[in-house]
Amino acid sequence: MPSPGPWGELMDGGGRGVIFTILSMGESREKRKQHLIAWNKVCLPKKEGGLGIRKAKDMNKALLAKVGWRLLHDKDSLWAHVLQSKYKVGYTQNISWTVPKSNWSSTWRSVGLGVREVILIDQSWVLGNGREIRLWKDKWLLNRLLMEILVRELPVDRVDERVRELWSDGT
Structure with a gap:
């Protein structure tokens, strides 16, 4: 994931080796001392002894x-249509659109990376009516595409089949 830039570096303590300084509360001014604490410990949740700083x-x-989540799920929003048109995103559930291209802005690259590294890793389908889910090209049943685990070649006319097409009414 791209760094949030120099401000993020500064906010995160300038790197791994930088130490956060806290003044302890002593009984008198002479007893107050500086204690050096690693930034990673400061960023721990309060329950684990940190300050809860993110x-x-x-x-x-x-x-x-x-x-990225909103881009995938707010299908009718104007901003999503504009970005999908600009960056030629076809079917948003197909992760091939998240692979960076040379004409992408750094912001769009970061969104694609966020989708690829955070959302698509643990995303799963809710079957519902099956109209949206492509039987062979979506990871709706396993962690792999069904197309990848076929023993023989899939007929061309069945490649874009939807799950709904396999249901019989009433069953």
């Missing part, structure tokens, strides 16, 4: 994934 890199990744 790393900028993690927040950036979460926000990019949120934009």
Whole structure:
């Protein structure tokens, strides 16, 4: 995931080796001392002894994934149509559109990376009526495409079959 830039580096303590300094509360001014604490420990949840501060890199990744999620699920929104047209995104459930191309802006590259690394890894289908799910080209049943585990070649006329097409009414 791309870094949120120099501000993110600064907010995350400038890298792994930088230390966060906390003044301890002593009884008197003379007893107050500086204690050096690793930034990774400061960023732990409060329940684990940290301060609960979130790393900028993690927040950036979460926000990019949120934009990607909305792109995949807000199918009727104007902004999604504009971006899909500009970057020639066809079927959003096919992950091939997340592979960066030379004409992509850095923002769009980051959104694609967020979708690929965060959302599509653990995304699964809810079958519903089966109209949207492509039987052979979507990972709706296993972690692999059914097309990839076929023993023999799939007839060309069945490649784009939907799950709904296999149902009989009433069953």
